Amino acid sequence: MNIKNYVTQKAQEAKKASKRLALLSTEIKNKALNLMADALERQQAALIQANTKDLAEAKRQKLSSSMVDRLTLSPQRIHEMAAGLRAVAALTDPVGEIVKNWVRPNGMKIERMRVPIGVIGIIYESRPNVTADTASLCLKSGNAVILRGGSEAIHSNTAIADLLSRAAQSVGVPAGSITFIDLTDRRAVMELLKLDQYIDLIIPRGGEGLIKTVLQNSKIPVIKHDKGVCHTYVDESADLAMADAICFNAKVQRPATCNAMETLLVHEKIAAEFLPRMVPHFQEAGVEIRGCEKTRAILRRSGLVKRIKAAHAADWGAEYLDKVLAMKVVKNIDEAIAHIARYGSQHSDAIVTENRERARRFLREVDSCAVFVNASTRLNDGYQFGLGAEIGISTTKIHARGPMGLEELTSTKFVVHGSGQLRE
């Protein structure tokens, strides 16, 4: 069978499954999720065996050690995947929830009812746990999922998806609800992106190249999880001890994530006190600082800090995803907000301040999917926000911005209870 026919048939199966899946009881979905978790743990040996093939290929291809690490399945990681599935089973089912209801003057009772979106295509790279995470969130929210993982994890992903799908079917989840495209040919993705009659939403999870390809070629609505050029602005009225801790956490706790701070903005009135205090902490942690002229002058004068590099134009707006930090002294909150508007990526931005009015301004005026006062940007996360789980952080401005949990994987429909109402 050619690629187009194969992918189309898979999508048709998913569409068909989605109709029954949308009406499946919470009880059956939860039973399925728990069985899927059990199956992962029971089949640990088989999964690790499949993973070994991917790791061998990775070595042949000389993939970087960090990529190999992300690819590796260990008993611990398999256990974590299973625990994730059980956690999703424990979450509230969003399907059927009445979000809002009201009565019209003519007596019509109107409800907005949460319903599944239908069929969701996930196009992702590298880490095999994404297969289990996204399958579980889609299943719980009543959506059929079409998974298309990267070629580097093809054996692991195929094994996981097959096992999850069989476990789910054993309790009545319709076949096709968890559909895996086991073609590594890139044309499979291109064909998938054309099938807007069967697929309702595409979520790409991966690097910039993947996201660009999907956006350029999709006929299906896309919710992208794009890069984060995140800022922290330390205001003149900041509690400097708090600012120190927040900035350190935002940069150092896990620098390779999209919500890690990339640029630190400091009010000029406290820069001479704050910078000589803060920068040594960064340097001890191995963070390379690239400072504006004022930053460098202050640090030079302080004598406390080793010489730091000059920031160049390309540093503003850079997503380092590493232990590198751009640093700039600003005149006031206006300059900070303007800098973020110009160079940020509307992802996660924070102000540290004790001044309520400036906090309010920052929260209102900075147009990012999450804005923080006196907290680390690293907290922009579905679990941290209490959504229970997340399928990623959306940087698309429609449907759902920020961390997407189960609710964000649903839509609503209008349900009208009448007693003979007509249009006048």
Add this chain to the structure above:
Amino acid sequence: MNIKNYVTQKAQEAKKASKRLALLSTEIKNKALNLMADALERQQAALIQANTKDLAEAKRQKLSSSMVDRLTLSPQRIHEMAAGLRAVAALTDPVGEIVKNWVRPNGMKIERMRVPIGVIGIIYESRPNVTADTASLCLKSGNAVILRGGSEAIHSNTAIADLLSRAAQSVGVPAGSITFIDLTDRRAVMELLKLDQYIDLIIPRGGEGLIKTVLQNSKIPVIKHDKGVCHTYVDESADLAMADAICFNAKVQRPATCNAMETLLVHEKIAAEFLPRMVPHFQEAGVEIRGCEKTRAILRRSGLVKRIKAAHAADWGAEYLDKVLAMKVVKNIDEAIAHIARYGSQHSDAIVTENRERARRFLREVDSCAVFVNASTRLNDGYQFGLGAEIGISTTKIHARGPMGLEELTSTKFVVHGSGQLRE
């Protein structure tokens, strides 16, 4: 200047305007809307003069009388446009509303705040009132709008948009907030659809051809307002007088609209009573019936009805937008729901029944943007639902399904109030 540069510059201006517009006070937006309404009425003569040019061209092009009618601006229609603007001024401003708020165990207070989407591109055909309607809804919801109307109304649309934009600017709405693309060249649309760095959302309003073109070519998220193949199912336990009134209203009140009924499904147990009662009403109103075999047999036996045509395969799923109705006798609610799933367009579907359990099943299982029990499908409308106004009826499954009012023209962001919280 070439088309690409022209359109890009317009989009850049809109993007720039959107940043200030998002923060504009409700007071200024309302003042602008009222001034815009005044300006329309004051400049009535100039608008009608511009419209005359479009009408002359329409005659040259021999457009149909219904198209000419839709194109025509009269003092009455200008007054209605102005009234629409004033009604939008009177609606609650959605921007800044806290949709939900909660506290996390670590003390973070989280809010979801309603924010504008940014820049919305509206691509539409024919009726010049769409220019005023959509500009007002976008302005009130804090979004900059890029309007691109059809060539047949170019003079009317240019005059309206110019007047609205100047009136809005006179009270402080930033230039570029209401941007009109006065190029009739189709390539202007193609260029617009590429500008995902400036435009956040595209809403096409018009015929199937327009929507298809937009969906096929857009790099920007699209919310489509697609066709309606709407059904009414008269259940065995229906109140037949109510069913008669609802079916008549759904078909006859305005047959050319997307929420008008196109297929009537009747339970076999009441068909012999209901059809001979209902059909003469349709025939008196000039509705052509195309019936299934059972429908025709019942009507033949009744002797009350003139001979009716046979429905062919193409009638199931047809959107007539006219006084034509397909009619089918079904065994039960299962067959009705299956028929709607197979042939419907997930737009507006109704059941008439006194049985609560079957009503519940229908509302739950029929996957349309609006589902009705004991009411006319013609009520699927923003005004009728109490949204205050509507920019159209979305048939896209993400972001907003069904009538889109001001709230549906917004997104949300996460706002976090912390006291030094870090990621563990």
